[in-house]
Ligand code: SF4
């Protein structure tokens with residue numbers, strides 16, 4: 773099991789989530805972040821940190837966003853790890 777970053781993260785990237793992750797399993801895509809499904813330990817620390825409620829346990833992911841399970845898995849494989857907060861896209 774893993775946590776998944778879903779559609780509300782697209783275009784936002786406040787990145788409040790990455791600083792609390794104890795295993796540094798967030799990866800930075802061009803428009804959103806991804807969680808690596810094999811690295812996430814389901815600690816849930818990131819969930820309340822996200823201002824737009826984009827992070828869900830895989831089991832609680834709304835049906836409309838089920839495709840984000842694969843999007844996170846693929847995205848994490850092809851992106852660089854992110855461990856520090858960055859300026860939000862919305863402020864750029
Ligand atoms: S805090 Fe939420 S919206 Fe911002 S980067 Fe993290 S998951 Fe995406």
Ligand code: SF4
Nearest residue numbers: 793812813815816818
């Ligand atoms: S649930 Fe925990 S381990 Fe998984 S991404 Fe969030 S903070 Fe990291």
